[in-house]
Amino acid sequence: MTREADVDVKEYIRELLPPREAIFLQMEEEARERIVPIVEPEVGHFLYWLALTNNSKRVLEVGTAIGYSTLWLAKAVLPRGGHITTMEINGPRAETARKYFQQAGVIDRIELIFGDARELLYELVGPYDFIFLDAAKGKYVEFLEKCIEMLVPGGILVAEDVFMKGMVISGEVDKRRNKTAVARLRNYLQMVREHPQLETVLLPLGDGIAISTKK
Template identity: 45%
Template sequence: MFYPFEMERYLETLLGERDPLLREMEEQALQETIPVVTPAVGNFLSLLAAMNKAQSVLEIGTAIGYSTIWLARGVEKSGGHVTTIDMNKDRLSRARGYFQRAGLLEKITALEGDARKILPSLTSGYDFVFIDAAKGEYLDYLKLIDGLIIPGGILVVDNVLFRGWVVPDSNFAPKYERMVGGLRKFLQELCANPDYVTSVLPFGDGVSVSRKAEKGR
């Protein structure tokens, strides 16, 4: 493992007490093995969105809405809105329940369906995009969001180091070969893309942060 579990736990202690709703969601996710961002990554998303005073956030991969709530809280003060997409009907309906309990129902639009079909139908410019859905589809999402994210906008992608296996010469089961290969290609393309300045952070499961270039720069 590239990043010790103890380190993530330690970062979590530095966050202090999270509210009971987020705690409940963390427990649910753990019990049902729903892969949600770690609390440290959730806090980072919230901070980054707040720092950028994001107005229009797009999330691909809602699950039960844990990262969505971190994002929505980050942009609450600046009056931002979060649009989130998931193809799993049951998870999305549970996410809506959590949004309501968090008092964020009006700040979040939850769209049900395959992101690869929904993204081409979106028109508005997003200033913050968070990708956290099927790892094998990251390159597809990247192509589809490019026209949606405004110049100067922020793109954050989770799981880009996938348990550290994306690092060359890592040992992992053959069944993960395609996923790891896809993530390596994704990172290569993203980091080499002259329209984005990217930094990869080795915490959580690996998080990339990119800023789309302003026009004419």
């Protein structure tokens, strides 16, 4: 499929999405203006669907940004009495996320932890039945075993942006500093495919999603 066809498919899928609540549209606009990386709307809707169909109640998100993906997960998890723990290293983004959680009326059921996941993650014990990895791409390998440890059998681990703008597939790196991240993402994908405790599929949604379930 050509790059142009990829764009057409992406736009077609997006046009078929159910109408999004005003808060999501507001967050999308703010993310564009401030150049904050958030998941695409179709990825957000997929996260919602996945958490909903898996009957997820205890969710961990590594990488909050302004809380866009968090609120998609909240749509599935919170109405059934669930809880979300999310962590963010960027102070202004964490404060923006809190603002949106307050606006959405869910701030009391979302625990937002400010700090570095390289430290915070290892202070958590879980268990969780849904973990969403959307942090520094070069850290996915480092976080994998801890995520598996905290995940319940049948739980889901989703890693976002695993194609890294196509560089993981093509091997053509746009900047020298991305070379290590690309190599580590390739390593991550190999690890989750071969890990004895996981079953994994890759989807070409957004910038690539790896979905693993714990046996």
